[in-house]
Amino acid sequence: MTDGDALRWAHEPAKDSGYGRTQFERDRARVLHSAGFRRLAAKTQVHTAGSDDFLRTRLTHSLEVAQISREMGTRLGCDPDVVDVAGLAHDIGHPPFGHNGEAALNAAAQPCGGFEGNAQTLRVLTRLEAKVDGAGLNLTRASLDASCKYPWPRRPGQRKFGVYDDDRPVFDWIRETAPAGERQCLEAQVMDWADDVAYSVHDVEDGVHGGYLSLRPLLLDADERAELCADVAGAYSQESTEALGEALRLLLADEVVIAAAGYDGGRRSQVALKRMTSVLTGRFVSSAVGATNSRHGSAPVRRYEVDLIVPRTVRNQCALLKGMALRYVMRARAAEQWYERQREILTDLVTLLSERAPEHLDPMFAELWKAAENDAARLRVVIDQVASLTDPAAVAWHRTLMADDR
Structure with missing residues (x-):
């Protein structure tokens, strides 16, 4: 550095x-x-x-x-x-x-x-x-x-x-x-890939544990595999469905994935699920480190000296795991009434706080609102306030403000 x-x-x-x-x-x-x-x-x-x-x-x-x-x-x-x-x-x-x-x-x-x-x-x-x-x-x-x-x-x-x-x-x-352009530094690329690995593997683990996702249909149903690949090509990858299909075939042939497909909530199946999570995470990380070192050598590298290299098959498998979470978890949750209610709560909070600021803002945000130069800047302060809230706090603030509005 x-x-x-x-x-x-x-x-x-x-x-x-x-x-x-x-x-x-x-x-x-x-x-x-x-x-x-x-x-x-x-x-x-x-x-x-x-x-x-x-x-x-x-x-x-x-x-x-x-x-x-x-x-x-x-x-x-x-x-x-x-x-x-x-x-x-x-x-x-x-x-x-x-x-x-x-x-x-x-x-x-x-x-x-x-x-x-x-x-x-x-x-x-x-x-x-x-x-x-x-x-x-x-x-x-x-x-x-x-x-x-x-x-x-x-x-x-x-x-x-x-x-x-x-x-x-x-x-x-x-x-x-930074060099001219919009290139990420190596450390940001590492974080970005770690984020992809974590949420793809862990969202699948959470989905299986929560009963939203079963890996067994993908092992048994070719049409289901094809539809998953089409989803991934549309949402997470520019690869062809054929390339994604081959990556999925290799993924589903792995013994740790096959073992996790029998998940029933018991201790042995929890061990199998955790082993799948651990193995896939380690593989995705090691493949990127190995490919990057193979291209650039093993000397320490930082900042803008090199770019992180992730092998194609591994990147496709990570995208496929994201697609599983999208197809079997997020879409199912998005159809729930609570998801629509969440959007209503935040939209209402922005409207109500914009009307009543600075009175109902936290003291720090009230100061920023008073110092704002125009309506757009004041709206940004309200957005900052709402974005800072936790899930329970958003619900509680909404309940209080709506009660005051009656």
Whole structure:
């Protein structure tokens, strides 16, 4: 790492705590101790937070991504704390109710530039967290860059982006040392792949445990396999259905997948399911490390020195697992009345708080609302407030505000 990688957006006095921590170790501690990180414990990953003690929340998912990132990054030669920070922080801007809530807030936020969980992550890290006035957690350039999953602004017709217009100054500072264009640094690529691995494998594990997904029909039914591949080609991959079909054939032929297909909730089947999760995670990580080292050598690599290489079959298998979660879990949950109710709650909250601000905002957001220069800026503050809420808090705020409205 260079001296520029360890710089912070806002100057801070030198700190000598006697522990000799690196700047990146400080970054990791700041994320772990932040309010936004704690709130992830009560925010939905796929299943509603608190609905089942086994199922993952945004917090447990983030911890798993951080662990995978740290292991993979260390094996490549990245600074372990930088990739760890990226894994811990990558979802810190996500709102209540997961991607369902993200879609609702994006619709409500159109007059002020839309809503995107990754752009909100940058906003939380660099502005909203109360660590350094005006600079959020004031993480180092390297850690912020590693947390930028989509290092580009909003564009017409493109759903994913990583920065709102009014956060461009700090974003441009982060990217000062990046090559021209929109390339992710290696640490961000590691985090991105760790995120894909974690949520694809773990969403399938949670789906099987929760009774939403059974692997057995895929083993027995060729038509079902073909429909899954068509789903994946439409949602997660640019590969042909033939290439996806071959990757699926190899995946379903694996003994750990066959063993997990007999899941019945008993202890032996839980062991089989966990073994499948562990084996697939390890395989997906090792394949990327091995392919990258084979191309670039085993010397430590960081920042923009190389790109992460993920073998085609492994990338396709990861996409297929995502497709299983989409086809058998997310679509089933999206049809539930509660999912529509979640969107109504967040939409109502934005409307009611916009009408009653700053009175009903938290004191910090009330200050920001009063300082906002125009209606769009005030709406952004309301969106920030709603996005910060946990699932239970959103429900409680909605109940209170609706009662006051009667």
